[in-house]
Amino acid sequence: MRVPTEVTEEIKLLLSKISSKAEPVFVICSPSPNAPRNECFPLVEAKIEKEGGERVLGWQIWQGQLLVEAEFHAVWKTPAGEFLDITPKPFPVEQIFFVADPKTKYEGKQINNIRINITGNPLVDEFISVHDAVFRIENKGKRALQYQLSLSGKEADAHNKLNAAKPMLEMMALQGNTRNSSCLCGSREKYKACHGKIIRKLLNDF
Ligand SMILES: [Zn+2]
Incomplete structure (x- = not known):
């Protein structure tokens, strides 16, 4: 950036x-x-x-x-x-x-970034949604006011997977790939049938 x-x-x-x-x-x-x-x-x-x-x-x-x-x-x-x-x-x-911006108040809670996709590639929308989901997990309920993040179970797992997806989605989009391209993980499957599937599910659940 x-x-x-x-x-x-x-x-x-x-x-x-x-x-x-x-x-x-x-x-x-x-x-x-x-x-x-x-x-x-x-x-x-x-x-x-x-x-x-x-x-x-x-x-x-x-x-x-x-x-x-x-x-x-x-x-x-x-x-x-x-x-x-x-x-x-x-x-x-x-x-x-x-x-x-005098209107937006800061009350000790993190405020999410505003991001706009400038490529028209839906993979970038997914990249943005992944950021938003990580933000939602990190700032759920009382966590919004806590400095240290402690997650467990399914949330910790989702948080890890979503964070790991960020550089992958960024790299894929920078290389001009779409949801129909081969997944960057090397599985030889299309992204949408491989990691894309996992990520869509996590975005749904969290
Ligand atoms: Zn994959």
């Missing part, structure tokens, strides 16, 4: 799914040293306590080859009024593309 450089039709469609009329802006990344990755909410709170300013909630927008994606995120508004992204990322970026 990369930071978009312009508002394409695909990005416009993604923005239309967000309940905010704010204009997206580029926000400079200035990650706090030694801070954990992707933990923007506590990090911004701590920053405000020490240096003042405000928290701005919104969405960071990512452009991929298969989809465009919005990820709920907090940035820091400095006392001088400048937006800064102080959260370290899994991969370094100089700036993010960010749309402020």
Whole structure:
């Protein structure tokens, strides 16, 4: 995933799914040293306590080859009024593309990413559904407020299988395969008759 450089039709469609009329802006990344990755909410709170300013909630927008994606995120508004992204990322970026969203409230519960398939390939819809199902399992009931995930039995099994399906579906779609292509697992069966079947069942059940 990369930071978009312009508002394409695909990005416009993604923005239309967000309940905010704010204009997206580029926000400079200035990650706090030694801070954990992707933990923007506590990090911004701590920053405000020490240096003042405000928290701005919104969405960071990512452009991929298969989809465009919005990820709920907090940035820091400095006392001088400048937006800064102080959260370290899994991969370094100089700036993010960010749309402020004062309507969506953060109450300690994870908020699912918004993803749009930009390929027209149903495999990518399946890839997105797998992400959504993993999110549902991880955030079911009280789990939404718990930091550590502990799963057992059928749920743990489904969670493992769905997570394992993510890179497989991504690879298949990037190579231009469809549900009718050979399954990437090497079984020589069509995806839809092999792993696709298992995944459809899991998507149904979870
Ligand atoms: Zn297979």
